[in-house]
Amino acid sequence: MAIAVDNWDELAPWWRREATTDLVYREDIEPMLERLTPKDPGTVVELGCGEGQWLRWLSTMGVQTFGCDWSLQLLTHAASSAPVVCAELPGLSWLQDGSVDNALSVFVLDLIADVGEFFTETIRVVRAGGSLIVVINHPGFTAPGSGPLVDVDGEVLWRWGSYLEDGSSLQPAGDRSVVFHHRSIAKLLTAAATAGWALQAVEERALGAAAIERDPGYVGQEGIPRFFGARWVK
Ligand SMILES: C[S@@+](CC[C@H](N)C(=O)[O-])C[C@H]1O[C@@H](n2cnc3c(N)ncnc32)[C@H](O)[C@@H]1O
Numbered sequence: 001m002a003i004a005v006d007n008w009d010e011l012a013p014w015w016r017r018e019a020t021t022d023l024v025y026r027e028d029i030e031p032m033l034e035r036l037t038p039k040d041p042g043t044v045v046e047l048g049c050g051e052g053q054w055l056r057w058l059s060t061m062g063v064q065t066f067g068c069d070w071s072l073q074l075l076t077h078a079a080s081s082a083p084v085v086c087a088e089l090p091g092l093s094w095l096q097d098g099s100v101d102n103a104l105s106v107f108v109l110d111l112i113a114d115v116g117e118f119f120t121e122t123i124r125v126v127r128a129g130g131s132l133i134v135v136i137n138h139p140g141f142t143a144p145g146s147g148p149l150v151d152v153d154g155e156v157l158w159r160w161g162s163y164l165e166d167g168s169s170l171q172p173a174g175d176r177s178v179v180f181h182h183r184s185i186a187k188l189l190t191a192a193a194t195a196g197w198a199l200q201a202v203e204e205r206a207l208g209a210a211a212i213e214r215d216p217g218y219v220g221q222e223g224i225p226r227f228f229g230a231r232w233v234k
Pocket residue numbers: 007008009015019047048049050051052053054068069070071074087088089090105106107108111112
């Protein structure tokens with residue numbers, strides 16, 4: 001397994017390609033975000049904005065947005081779409097209490113070890129009545145030891161691995177690896193509730209039909225959860 005990176009600067013060229021060419025973001029993730037994002041949201045801070053695909057998406061809808069990430073390489077690109085801050089999550093000490101209408105985070109929470117601090121910091125900086133929107137890889141997918149299994153009839157099943165335990169695993173990212181932090185949906189929702197977030201909407205989605213058609217390796221996984229999204233209100 002390739003070496004795990006500490007910061008996504010090393011992954012920046014790979015991630016820019018992924019974010020701009022992998023159709024899954026347009027076909028599967030954008031519709032999830034459309035459903036989860038409140039109408040007329042006001043200001044949205046994207047936590048872990050990467051090269052800025054969701055800053056661009058929000059800006060084209062006229063939403064006032066800004067982003068943060070710890071990769072300067074990626075922020076160089078994101079900065080052409082919206083103001084950006086270089087900062088390490090989950091701390092948000094650079095934002096005042098109640099200073100933003102909404103926080104958004106896409107494929108980042110499963111890269112962060114301290115999920116409790118993520119929820120306490122986001123609820124601190126979002127104003128009363130504002131929202132937190134999160135999309136991540138489904139916890140059934142990030143569980144160490146999880147993966148597809150084909151039974152004797154050819155049906156594709158999903159092995160849960162150590163789903164119920166907190167854990168981590170190395171996942172390939174370009175020619176490197178990143179650490180995925182796994183916790184069950186129960187742990188995630190409890191951490192959010194403990195911080196004071198009130199759950200408003202949850203989505204669990206499989207890979208879309210178009211993505212499965214493009215990659216025969218996914219055939220049979222049409223009913224297997226792959227993405228998880230939620231919206232909370234303060
Ligand atoms: C999978 S990319 C997602 C980027 C963007 N949200 C998107 O969906 O296109 C993960 C991003 O999280 C950032 N990231 C990971 N851990 C971070 C941390 N501890 N603090 C700040 N950014 C982090 C990485 O630099 C990278 O840009």
